[in-house]
Amino acid sequence: MARIVVVGGSLGGLRVTEGLYAAGWDGEVVVLSAEEHAPYTRPPLSKAALTAAPDLATLAFKQRPEAGRAEWRYGVSAVSCDLDARTLRLSDGTDLSWDGLVAATGVEARRLPEVVGTGGHVVRTYDDCRALQERLTTGTRLVVLGAGFIGSEIAATAVRLGCEVDVVALDDVPMQAPLGREVGAAIQRRHEREGVRFHLGRGIASFTCGTDATRVTLEDGTKVEGDVLVQAIGSAPATSWLAGNDLDLTDGLVCDNDLRIEGRRGVVAVGDVARFPNPLIDDVPRRVEHWQMPMDTARRAAATLLSDLTAAVVDTAPFAPLPSFWSDQYDLRVQSFGSLAVADRAEVLEGDLDDEAVVGYFRGDDLVGALLLGMPRQMVRVRKMVVAALAQRQECPRDRDAPAAGGAA
Amino acid sequence: MRVDVDMDVCQNYGQCVFAAPEVFDLDDAGDLVYQGEVDDASRTDVEAAVMACPVQAIAIPD
């Protein structure tokens, strides 16, 4: 019987497995999951799940019955893969051959080499969350390295738990890269009102980190001390198991618009690890590390595999999913639609950044995305506005022959 | 068919509204409102909403 192996058993791996059976696959599916747990949702790990002992049962995904037809191997990872011979070497020492392959390995939390083995935390998995949660009690002094979404969310959660929180980052404002300076600065003011201290725009000169004490010295001599250190300094796509296949692994797996890895038949990627062009935006392949994307890419990748491996006729419309994400910090819901990453300018369209606002993100004159700070009533309308603007651009692109931003395809 | 949303769990993310607009909506305060009893024709959309909800708040009890 023909076999599809799904490497990675989280949101992307689960949804692609369901999608394969739902689309009519009648062969085998084997899911390899490096983690010991059934698939669970990660967004709460930096938010509600940090406030009390996290409960795996409530984090676990609802699964379609089809998911149970697959063979799930927990605690087993892919060590290496030969794409020409169509075989995998697994961490338990066995080999597994396949007819179709799905890369759903997501990303790993980046760690500073100095912190490895010292008791410094990261938050990517349930186990990470539980380990940090146990340390966050009233009065704990927490040092957060990194001021992206995850660092900012952890800071917000911890300060509300009564911790003293210091955030250290190279950027000048939190969430600078995804949201821009002005919006980042406004969110920083909210954090400061809650008592979070920021040390931004400076590198680290030296630091020591242990299980119970951490001390960071910044380039300008500032010293930041704490009891617990958490690193939220970004992520690295988990692709080392595909090394040796002559693939471009500089930033995830480069896919075509049908999610085939470098155009190879029967080999697809989904979720955080997949770098694909989205005609809604432009033709530059990009990774999108947001919760909605594993589901959208899984549906398309399942269809692509079925058409490569069987005679199934599939959707040939361009794959153009709407990127979206949300983040919760205090009582503020931050929600976006479209691609803020490609914008060169942000403009407040409604409201006030220090209260509630709708912010438009533009590339040249074109609206490419929008962000809501609060304003839940406007969500449906703003999403429609972005969808309409992107659809119109797609029909009559102004910048087709302009060099695409972000380069390196 | 019946649709249940655990309103203690729901965080008003609105993903269900995009998946099944005929069943789910956000009211003027931004809170979720939905129909508890819907036509079977909406089943696919409601199933998509179950999958799309980030906090697993939606269930189809039958």
Ligand SMILES: Cc1cc2nc3c(=O)[nH]c(=O)nc-3n(C[C@H](O)[C@H](O)[C@H](O)COP(=O)(O)OP(=O)(O)OC[C@H]3O[C@@H](n4cnc5c(N)ncnc54)[C@H](O)[C@@H]3O)c2cc1C
């Ligand atoms: C703390 C946190 C908060 C977040 N908050 C938000 C949010 O508010 N909003 C939002 O939109 N998104 C959020 N996200 C992002 C969202 O969770 C991800 O986009 C999503 O989890 C991606 O799913 P995935 O299946 O592609 O990858 P992952 O969830 O990373 O899963 C990949 C799986 O593959 C396994 N694996 C890796 N290598 C191998 C191997 N060689 N063999 C076998 N298995 C392997 C990994 O162990 C992992 O289980 C958050 C993420 C985190 C960590």
Ligand code: SF4
């Ligand atoms: S998707 Fe889930 S959390 Fe969001 S509004 Fe619907 S039920 Fe509530």
